[in-house]
Structure formats: structure tokens, C-alpha cells
Amino acid sequence: MEHIARNSHAANPMKEELVEELNAHLALCRELLAIAEGEARALSREDQPSLFEFCQLKKNLLPRLNRTLDSLRKHRVAWQSLSSDERARHPEIGPLLRRNQDVAMKFILLDRENEQGLLRRGLVPPRQLPSVNRQRPHFVAELYRRQCPS
Secondary structure: OHHHHHHHHHHHHHHHHHHHHHHHHHHHHHHHHHHHHHHHHHHHOOOOOOOHHHHHHHHHHHHHHHHHHHHHHHHHHHHHHOOHHHHHOOOOHHHHHHHHHHHHHHHHHHHHHHHHHHHHOOOOOHHHOOOHHHHOOOHHHHHHHHHOOO
16 A cells, blocks of 8 residues: 555656646647637738738747647656556546647647648748648548557
């Protein structure tokens, strides 16, 4: 019984850090989504508004996004090393992970729609055209599957 208690105390700081990192990443994804929504509104206008601001905002958030993703990767390894019983003792993690995924996917989808709008307007230089793989269905899902073995 003492071993279980000691194990639970060791997992608690890790769990608190994971919750903190997930909340930070969620806030960042929401910022990115808000930027993409603003860009979508600008793209829907008839006049040719400047989209430089949106590009700069996304570019400025990129280092923060990389930091939160690196941190979450480290936490994922630690989280997955816990037993399923130990993970079950922290039911708040699952819904938080799903919220992160939901907001990230909303951003990705909207950003792709915005990219299509930019392409239609001829605002994307040829060297920055999206990869042919982007047109393959399930390409992103396959990337996730390869990165996260069961």
C-alpha cells in the first residue's frame, strides 16, 4: 500500500505540470484560431485587405507553439509510461486533451480554407504552394498514426 501512495505522490506533480501545459497549449490554439477567423473574415471581403498582419501574428506565435509542443511531447512519454489505473485517477486529463485536439483541428481546417482563399486570389508565391500530399485524404491522420504508436 505504501508503494501505491508513493507512486501517486510522484505522479501528482507530473499531472499538475501536464494540466498546466495542456491549458497553455489550449490558450495558444485558441489564439491561433482567433487569428485564422480574422483572416477568414478579411478574405471574404470584396476589397483586397492587407493580410500581412495575420501572417505576422501567426509567425510570432510559432516559437511559443514549438515550445508547448516540445513540452507536451515530453509529458506524453511520461503519461504513457503510467499504468492505466494511474491515468484513470486523473479523469480531467482526457477531456482536456480532447479540447486541445478539437481547437487545434478547428484551426487547421480554417487555416486550410484560408490558404485556399489565398491561392484563389493568387496571393501565394509558387514556391510556397502546398504539397501534393495535402490533397490526399487522411494524410494528416496517417502522419499522426505514425507519430503516436498505440
